[in-house]
Amino acid sequence: MKPTKFLLSAAAAAITAGAASAEDMTLVSWGGAYQASQQKAYAEPYMEMHPDVNIVWDESSAEAVAKLRAMNEAGNITWDVVDVVASDAIRLCDEGLAMEIDPDTQLAPAPDGTPASEDFGDLLVSDCFIPQIVYSTTFGYRTDLVGDTPPDDICDVFDLEAYPGKRSLEKRPINNMEWALLCDGVPKDEVYDVLATDEGQDRALKKLDTIKDSVVWWSAGADTPQLLADGEVVMGSTYNGRLFSLIEEQKQPVAMLWDAQVFDLDGWIIPAGLSDERKQRALDFIYFATDTQRLADQAKYISYGPARKSSAPLVGKHAELGIDMAPHMPTDPNNAKNTFLYNYEFWADYRDDIDAKFQAWLAQ
Amino acid sequence: MAALTPISRKPLSMVLPSVALAGAFAGIFVGAGNGSVPMGMIGGAILIAGLAWFYISVLGNERLAYWINILGFGLAGFVFAGIGGGILGLLGGWFFVWFTYWLYEGRYRRKLLPYLTAQQVFFHYLFRVICGAIFVFLITPILVVLPLSFNAQDFFTFTPEMLRLDPEGYSLKHYRDFFTNNEWQRSFKNSLIIAPIATIISVSLGTLAAIGLSQSHVPGRRAIMAILISPMIVPLIISATGMFFFYSDIGRFLEGTLGMNKTFVGYLKVILAHAVLGIPFVIITVTATLVGFDRSLTRAAANMGAGPVRTFFKIQMPLILPGVISGGLFAFITSFDEVVVVLFVGSASQKTLPWQMFTGLREQISPTILAVATILVVISIALLTTVELLRRRSERLRGLTPA
Numbered sequence: 001m002k003p004t005k006f007l008l009s010a011a012a013a014a015i016t017a018g019a020a021s022a023e024d025m026t027l028v029s030w031g032g033a034y035q036a037s038q039q040k041a042y043a044e045p046y047m048e049m050h051p052d053v054n055i056v057w058d059e060s061s062a063e064a065v066a067k068l069r070a071m072n073e074a075g076n077i078t079w080d081v082v083d084v085v086a087s088d089a090i091r092l093c094d095e096g097l098a099m100e101i102d103p104d105t106q107l108a109p110a111p112d113g114t115p116a117s118e119d120f121g122d123l124l125v126s127d128c129f130i131p132q133i134v135y136s137t138t139f140g141y142r143t144d145l146v147g148d149t150p151p152d153d154i155c156d157v158f159d160l161e162a163y164p165g166k167r168s169l170e171k172r173p174i175n176n177m178e179w180a181l182l183c184d185g186v187p188k189d190e191v192y193d194v195l196a197t198d199e200g201q202d203r204a205l206k207k208l209d210t211i212k213d214s215v216v217w218w219s220a221g222a223d224t225p226q227l228l229a230d231g232e233v234v235m236g237s238t239y240n241g242r243l244f245s246l247i248e249e250q251k252q253p254v255a256m257l258w259d260a261q262v263f264d265l266d267g268w269i270i271p272a273g274l275s276d277e278r279k280q281r282a283l284d285f286i287y288f289a290t291d292t293q294r295l296a297d298q299a300k301y302i303s304y305g306p307a308r309k310s311s312a313p314l315v316g317k318h319a320e321l322g323i324d325m326a327p328h329m330p331t332d333p334n335n336a337k338n339t340f341l342y343n344y345e346f347w348a349d350y351r352d353d354i355d356a357k358f359q360a361w362l363a364q
Numbered sequence: 365m366a367a368l369t370p371i372s373r374k375p376l377s378m379v380l381p382s383v384a385l386a387g388a389f390a391g392i393f394v395g396a397g398n399g400s401v402p403m404g405m406i407g408g409a410i411l412i413a414g415l416a417w418f419y420i421s422v423l424g425n426e427r428l429a430y431w432i433n434i435l436g437f438g439l440a441g442f443v444f445a446g447i448g449g450g451i452l453g454l455l456g457g458w459f460f461v462w463f464t465y466w467l468y469e470g471r472y473r474r475k476l477l478p479y480l481t482a483q484q485v486f487f488h489y490l491f492r493v494i495c496g497a498i499f500v501f502l503i504t505p506i507l508v509v510l511p512l513s514f515n516a517q518d519f520f521t522f523t524p525e526m527l528r529l530d531p532e533g534y535s536l537k538h539y540r541d542f543f544t545n546n547e548w549q550r551s552f553k554n555s556l557i558i559a560p561i562a563t564i565i566s567v568s569l570g571t572l573a574a575i576g577l578s579q580s581h582v583p584g585r586r587a588i589m590a591i592l593i594s595p596m597i598v599p600l601i602i603s604a605t606g607m608f609f610f611y612s613d614i615g616r617f618l619e620g621t622l623g624m625n626k627t628f629v630g631y632l633k634v635i636l637a638h639a640v641l642g643i644p645f646v647i648i649t650v651t652a653t654l655v656g657f658d659r660s661l662t663r664a665a666a667n668m669g670a671g672p673v674r675t676f677f678k679i680q681m682p683l684i685l686p687g688v689i690s691g692g693l694f695a696f697i698t699s700f701d702e703v704v705v706v707l708f709v710g711s712a713s714q715k716t717l718p719w720q721m722f723t724g725l726r727e728q729i730s731p732t733i734l735a736v737a738t739i740l741v742v743i744s745i746a747l748l749t750t751v752e753l754l755r756r757r758s759e760r761l762r763g764l765t766p767a
Contacts, residue, residue, distance in 0.1 A: 024626070024627060024712075024713050026711060026712045026713070028712075030727055031723050031724070031726070031727030031728050032727045032728030033728065035727075056550075056712045056713050056715075057547065057712060058711070058712035058715070059723035059726075059727050060723075062726070062727075070608065073609075074608065074609050074612035074613075075612065075616060076612035076615060076616060078630075078711035078712070079712075220726045220727060220729075221727065222726070222727060222728045222729040223729070225519070225729075226519055226520060226521075226729045229517070229519040229521055230519065230520075230521050250517065250518055250519070
């Protein structure tokens, strides 16, 4: 029975050793290069300043809404700060699962004293949402598979003659429907009006029908980079930061097609119903992690634009590659010649209907 | 006896279609790689059948045919696809010329009984081919992972450098990442804490339950048995959902009312949940071993004055140990591989290795996962080999022949 005793005592020692160290604070994020940038820009400096706090990551942002609902129901909220996209933050806020934040008292002002509410401006799309980055969903293409005239127009995605081969699109209606309508001749400012009607939705699906056989559908942000690296697809949509890492860090023969990139926001929420002690700690972290310098620091590691106006001038070079990050930002004037603003309210209202239609169309 | 089976040459009308079929099969892969499967099949069939006809009817020298075919295929493979293709070509060339002469000279009958009909011979080999195919389907997915884990790139892709066997295309960086990355190390440590403790709990409780349930006087033992092994039968996602709410309440009680440490309670919840999943495996294996256990031994021990506990450890336990160990192995692997329950019951501080691999696959397709998979495969093989060797040793010591 000796080995058993040894194992037991070793395990007990390991557990108590873990318990005796700093208090765990669980941050929820998306994994990958994005989470790594948060780790370096926010978590590491914060833990250095607060040795009593130990930050633990949970890569569950994709299921944040469902999981927070379940945690709330079970009365067992294990998360302290959660990174979500703006639309999820709006849903969580409406359902009372996220805590409301007063930007001017609970967030850091800009270095020149401008209050946070002005510094973030209209990016504060919900009372519970603390914006962190502006990212875009856009296309990358294989430079070696597109011939002599690389695509420079979003409608090239729908042009199977000029650019034969597979393309990868996200397995959800958002963005795809808008792009389809744009390329079916709908002016940019009328896209959501058209998409609100049944005929408009059918029209978008009909346009998507023209390339359906050549589409590989993705559901995780890492899929398109993998497909592009494999040469399985000629072009594909994904988050611009993933493409940046594919092109600049992995040195793959891929280039960006910025046309009609769709801007979206990502940021933090604090779950409702934390104990006072945990709430204070979470607020303290948020205050630190969303100040002007920290947001600018994050852009050293990944090509997402900081959400504060005051951070933009501080964006410098990539921490390891030493290249200027500004030209890789989705907000850079050269990249943002033709952008598309994602309409939260529209999708909040129509998402369920169009989702059902889209899934039915996929299954046909 | 079997070696006395007389063999004779077979007609070309039987040899050529057979080798053509094999050629067509190989042609599927070559054709798929070059765009057209039907063309590959036709080309492969014609090429192989043509070569076979040439060697048999024109050349008539087996040794020379071997050299021509092996070197020819190897050279062709090398020209088209570099060193990797060359090696594949040598192997393919050897196989086809061997296959041709194996059929033509009737060597396939040499080791079989002389009175078998053609149909029986055919099914004899068909059976082996099917077994081989099953083996390939089982093992290839695991083998593919091994070289990919040495990829110098951050993708699940066989790069051209790798296919050329260029050292530049290989690197140990994913292994380095596993050993230096905090998240991987934490999850590895968690797995090493959770799995052994859960195993010890499952083995102790499962063995006791199996022994109790094997007594004929226990009332309702079938019903109890059914309940105990239900975690194995109920879909995991359903047990996991139930466990999530159940252990949330327990956790709240332990933390809130008893004031226990949050991290400790977190581990406790996952360990208990995994122990529940492991118990059915232990019960089933131990029950199976108990069937062959001779009850009169315990009575003899009691007769000589040993108490039940002493009897158990000195008499019963050593005899059912193989069942206990294999049950323990199953319980360990269940906990070590488990991702659904830990996703529900655990919090991020209890992130285990499968959880980390799961999120890694979903959020960032990183070959570090493949490096970890390779390490786990090696550990599993080492573990199973050790247990098997120990088992044989103990059986030898007890004078039994290894089964």
